[in-house]
Amino acid sequence: MSTIYIMWLRQLKRYFRSKPRMIGSLGQPLIFLLAFGFGFGKIYSQAGRGDYLQFLAPGVISMAILFTSVFAGIEIIWDRQFGFLKETLVAPVPRLHIMIGRTLGGATVALFQGVIVFGLACLFGFRPELKALPLTLVFMFLIAVLFTAFGTALASQLNDMQSFPLIMNFLVMPLFFLSGAMFPLEGLPRGMALVTALNPLSYGVDGLRMSLGLASFYGWGLDLAVLSLSSAFLLVVGGYLFSKIQI
Amino acid sequence: MPKPIIEVENLTKKFGPFTAVNGISFSVEKGRIFGFLGPNGAGKTTSIKMLTTLLKPTSGRVLLDGHDPAADQAGVRRTFGIVFQDPSLDDELTAWENMEFHGVLYKVPPGLRKKRVEELLKVVELWDRRGDLVKQFSGGMKRRLEIARGLLHHPLILFLDEPTVGLDPQTRNHIWSYIKNLNRREGITVFFTTHYMEEAERVADQVTIIDHGRILARGTPAALKKKARAKSLEQAFIRLTGHSLRDEEASDIEHLRMARKMWRR
Numbered sequence: 482m483s484t485i486y487i488m489w490l491r492q493l494k495r496y497f498r499s500k501p502r503m504i505g506s507l508g509q510p511l512i513f514l515l516a517f518g519f520g521f522g523k524i525y526s527q528a529g530r531g532d533y534l535q536f537l538a539p540g541v542i543s544m545a546i547l548f549t550s551v552f553a554g555i556e557i558i559w560d561r562q563f564g565f566l567k568e569t570l571v572a573p574v575p576r577l578h579i580m581i582g583r584t585l586g587g588a589t590v591a592l593f594q595g596v597i598v599f600g601l602a603c604l605f606g607f608r609p610e611l612k613a614l615p616l617t618l619v620f621m622f623l624i625a626v627l628f629t630a631f632g633t634a635l636a637s638q639l640n641d642m643q644s645f646p647l648i649m650n651f652l653v654m655p656l657f658f659l660s661g662a663m664f665p666l667e668g669l670p671r672g673m674a675l676v677t678a679l680n681p682l683s684y685g686v687d688g689l690r691m692s693l694g695l696a697s698f699y700g701w702g703l704d705l706a707v708l709s710l711s712s713a714f715l716l717v718v719g720g721y722l723f724s725k726i727q728i
Numbered sequence: 729m730p731k732p733i734i735e736v737e738n739l740t741k742k743f744g745p746f747t748a749v750n751g752i753s754f755s756v757e758k759g760r761i762f763g764f765l766g767p768n769g770a771g772k773t774t775s776i777k778m779l780t781t782l783l784k785p786t787s788g789r790v791l792l793d794g795h796d797p798a799a800d801q802a803g804v805r806r807t808f809g810i811v812f813q814d815p816s817l818d819d820e821l822t823a824w825e826n827m828e829f830h831g832v833l834y835k836v837p838p839g840l841r842k843k844r845v846e847e848l849l850k851v852v853e854l855w856d857r858r859g860d861l862v863k864q865f866s867g868g869m870k871r872r873l874e875i876a877r878g879l880l881h882h883p884l885i886l887f888l889d890e891p892t893v894g895l896d897p898q899t900r901n902h903i904w905s906y907i908k909n910l911n912r913r914e915g916i917t918v919f920f921t922t923h924y925m926e927e928a929e930r931v932a933d934q935v936t937i938i939d940h941g942r943i944l945a946r947g948t949p950a951a952l953k954k955k956a957r958a959k960s961l962e963q964a965f966i967r968l969t970g971h972s973l974r975d976e977e978a979s980d981i982e983h984l985r986m987a988r989k990m991w992r993r
Binding site: 483484486487491494495498499563564565566567568569570571572573574575727728 | 777780781782783784801802803805806810812814815816817818819820821825829830832833834835861
């Protein structure tokens with residue numbers, strides 16, 4: 482337990498000490514929220530679907546969590562490059578505990594980031610129902626755990642930062658765009674419907690929307706089940722890969 | 729004769745077709761200062777990594793205080809502290825937080841931890857800087873902090889991989905006097921690598937010279953000098969390992985890359 486705690490604490494300290502990173506990572510969600518929210522708002526309401534900002538905001542919150550958590554997981558590559566990873570790898574504690582502590586730390590940071598974006602969205606006119614706020618936080622945290630574990634699993638297989646753009650462009654971006662964060666899932670072409678259904682983030686976004694009083698596509702039971710199962714799966718895989726790291 | 733605390737038998741590590749360490753065997757008695765010397769790329773760092781559970785040997789056996797890393801990794805990891813060749817501190821944390829982190833990972837009880845952290849930071853003269861972020865430290869300060877950290881959990885063995893590389897003579901002298909002191913006071917066994925032969929000659933009880941993954945010679949510095957009919961350990965070292973220049977020590981990853989390139993051709 483103490484190992485998990487100290488790894489978690491370290492992630493938090495690092496996050497709160499790097500204000501530029503904290504602020505910098507708010508830029509992208511803000512642009513999406515404003516440019517798309519207001520840019521497509523008119524067309525969306527003309528199509529008879531209501532207020533686009535209300536629909537988009539949960540997607541952008543998910544996006545902030547997705548990016549922060551994948552980054553937090555991938556931070557292991559930095560630790561490897563700056564040497565700190567070795568300090569944790571020679572410690573007489575199970576590597577699974579190190580990995581879990583790290584993942585929870587990264588997920589907590591990503592949750593914070595999501596909450597900040599949530600606040601900003603409200604500032605720009607997002608008016609959700611807050612009756613099920615605890616459930617909202619549960620969904621946000623699950624998305625965060627899932628993708629931090631995903632980042633950790635990836636990073637344990639990489640030796641340097643060279644493949645980083647590859648991961649961003651071919652994994653993280655598609656995960657975001659093909660999740661229904663930006664568009665409704667109803668009536669998609671078959672191929673697209675299949676891809677979105679295979680993307681665990683779709684269930685995160687869907688669950689988040691539902692908890693904020695918007696219509697759900699998959700139903701919250703399925704959302705919760707898919708998110709928890711895939712988080713558990715990636716934690717196990719990530720823990721295994723992490724325990725096999727040699728330097 | 730006391731029982732050795734480090735026992736190595738036929739230790740071998742291959743990276744693809746490249747053999748970094750080729751069947752070395754040696755042992756170190758408890759309480760000794762043991763110098764592991766060799767030119768760049770001789771296999772020193774790879775050996776240390778295998779001794780400290782960071783790398784799995786291709787074949788051969790290691791025992792640290794009777795613990796076998798293949799069977800009891802955590803047991804082995806509790807026996808030693810290590811100062812790596814490259815820095816391994818968290819730059820975004822303070823000196824004190826780095827120590828605290830290590831203490832928690834090694835399960836040093838809180839009361840003892842506090843006392844020991846203070847004591848060690850005073851020894852390495854960083855107590856006044858304990859609240860500063862490590863990224864503001866100079867190379868020598870980071871080294872001192874790493875040594876203090878490596879000693880926090882009362883290890884039986886301290887591994888030092890080129891602990892004084894890139895430091896000025898003052899700092900080097902300082903660091904060695906701490907280490908000698910510790911060795912005398914706490915009976916800690918020290919296993920170190922270095923390029924500075926005069927340093928090895930001055931501090932080591934025993935040295936082993938390794939090149940191309942094989943052990944070339946071993947004994948006290950005086951015995952090696954006598955054997956090579958040399959005036960200094962440096963001269964003996966050059967007589968044993970030859971005059972040819974070496975490439976910079978490549979990391980294991982580079983060995984792998986090298987291996988891959990060869991494979992492709």
